Amino acid sequence: MRITQGTFSYLPELTDDEIRLQVRYALNHGWPLSVEFTDDPHPRNHYWDMWGLPMFDLKDAAGVLYEVNECRHAYPNHYIRVNAYDASLGRQTTALSFIVNRPAEEPGFRLDRHETTDRRLRYTTHPYAIERPKGDRYRA
Amino acid sequence: MRRRGAFGMAQPDRDPEWSTEDGQEEALPADATVDLAAERKAAGIDEVLASVDRELVGLAAVKTRIREIAALLLVDRLRERFGVSSSRPNLHMCFTGNPGTGKTTVAMRMGELLHRVGYLEQGHLVSVTRDDLVGQYVGHTAPKTKEVLKRAMGGVLFIDEAYYLYRAENERDYGQEAIEILLQVMENQRDDLVVILAGYTDRMDGFFTSNPGMSSRIAHHIDFPDYHLDELVKIAHLMLRQERYQLSCDAEETFRAHLQHRMHQPRFANARSVRNAMERARLRHASRLLDETNLCDREDLTRLEPADFGGNLTGAQE
Numbered sequence A: 001m002r003i004t005q006g007t008f009s010y011l012p013e014l015t016d017d018e019i020r021l022q023v024r025y026a027l028n029h030g031w032p033l034s035v036e037f038t039d040d041p042h043p044r045n046h047y048w049d050m051w052g053l054p055m056f057d058l059k060d061a062a063g064v065l066y067e068v069n070e071c072r073h074a075y076p077n078h079y080i081r082v083n084a085y086d087a088s089l090g091r092q093t094t095a096l097s098f099i100v101n102r103p104a105e106e107p108g109f110r111l112d113r114h115e116t117t118d119r120r121l122r123y124t125t126h127p128y129a130i131e132r133p134k135g136d137r138y139r140a
Numbered sequence B: 001m002r003r004r005g006a007f008g009m010a011q012p013d014r015d016p017e018w019s020t021e022d023g024q025e026e027a028l029p030a031d032a033t034v035d036l037a038a039e040r041k042a043a044g045i046d047e048v049l050a051s052v053d054r055e056l057v058g059l060a061a062v063k064t065r066i067r068e069i070a071a072l073l074l075v076d077r078l079r080e081r082f083g084v085s086s087s088r089p090n091l092h093m094c095f096t097g098n099p100g101t102g103k104t105t106v107a108m109r110m111g112e113l114l115h116r117v118g119y120l121e122q123g124h125l126v127s128v129t130r131d132d133l134v135g136q137y138v139g140h141t142a143p144k145t146k147e148v149l150k151r152a153m154g155g156v157l158f159i160d161e162a163y164y165l166y167r168a169e170n171e172r173d174y175g176q177e178a179i180e181i182l183l184q185v186m187e188n189q190r191d192d193l194v195v196i197l198a199g200y201t202d203r204m205d206g207f208f209t210s211n212p213g214m215s216s217r218i219a220h221h222i223d224f225p226d227y228h229l230d231e232l233v234k235i236a237h238l239m240l241r242q243e244r245y246q247l248s249c250d251a252e253e254t255f256r257a258h259l260q261h262r263m264h265q266p267r268f269a270n271a272r273s274v275r276n277a278m279e280r281a282r283l284r285h286a287s288r289l290l291d292e293t294n295l296c297d298r299e300d301l302t303r304l305e306p307a308d309f310g311g312n313l314t315g316a317q318e
Helices: A016-028 A062-074 B017-021 B036-043 B045-055 B060-081 B103-116 B141-152 B175-188 B201-210 B212-217 B229-242 B249-263 B270-292 B298-302 B311-315
Strands: A033-038 A079-086 A093-101 A109-115 A121-127 B093-097 B125-128 B156-159 B194-199 B220-224
Touching (some): A016 A079, A016 A093, A062 A079, A062 A093, A062 B141, B036 B045, B036 B060, B045 B060, B060 B103, B060 B220, B103 B125, B103 B156, B141 B156, B141 B175, B175 B194, B175 B212, B201 B212, B229 B249, B229 B270
Parallel strands (some): B093 B194, B156 B194
Antiparallel strands (some): A033 A079, A109 A121
8 A cells, every 4th residue: 555645645756856856946945854764654653764964055956865865775665755844933844745765565554443431442553564573674 | 767876876867957947858850050159148158258257367277178168068068959968077176276376266166157057056166175074083074074065966066175185194094084985976976066176286296196096087187377466466456346446556566566575475375465465455545544634535535555555564474
């Protein structure tokens, strides 16, 4: 099951040139970018691992693309996303975030129903991927 | 096309940036002709070249080289239009010359020029020295150097006094690591940035002797000669015009004599010395006005007199 998180996730995979254009858009707005990766695709997993520090003072998209490619090289079967942070007063939040790499196989999620008092149901989304230990998921 | 190149991996596809600008043009048929003059105009190279000519005094060899590079890039772009592609030229450069001969100024222009002809995407200049590239402890150098390289991508990385990167006397110096990363990037990310090394001629020679890989990866070794007296005076005039001052006839004579004397002293730094002399003249000019007169007109406020170049100027070391 294809994970749809962040901007553009319903579109076909972005090519490197498209990523470059998006990064350029962010840089033109003065948003610093960062690269993050994870192998836990749960939608509520907000804190992905940082690939290096956020990149401040960049002028050109090539630097971000270089880091994305480095990250892909190190974690070819992880989810990798690019975040752009808008630090302007009043916004101070992630302005743009999109996935640039995903595992070849995405096993998807299972819905767990947990019955509590008075026949009430609580639901849990359980990614099949996390059944294996961290770092061992999505083996090619 | 996915570019998955890491530092060590080759990147077969060329950056299609140029062609996408005007919507991926079809290759022109073989018998078509293109208007060179119009192309030149569209690229806006002439303005940059003209401003280089206007604002940089002397440096004939440097200007010729800049012209050649601009012509090459323009022709490459036209060839592209006909579907005749060639590999991207290697534009890493090395500027050697004495202090104050205009290395940094030219580097800045180079960024702008390469941006105009579409070789670089941004054309900004990131100026660094050893401190910015080399770390203080094991494992500190690589991230630091890469950080700087990323900032320079799309523009020009200008490494001033590059020979400090390599310290022959200390084999455990981290400078070597920075040089290795630099070499890798110069080779593999050639599309993204232009590296310009600068330094004094003799010490750069020593640097290249101990790092032959660096020398061979740099296509353009450009030497900046010292300025002649006339050129220095011309530079002074340019600087004064920018600051809205002028020299009286007598003052020019005095200044000429001062330069003549200064040129043969140690630590003479060409244009930089001229600038310093001008700064001191402005100081003296201001205090002279306050001391001498109660009334002054616009003429007095903008004209430098011989007295402003007198005093202990000849003894000054800068």
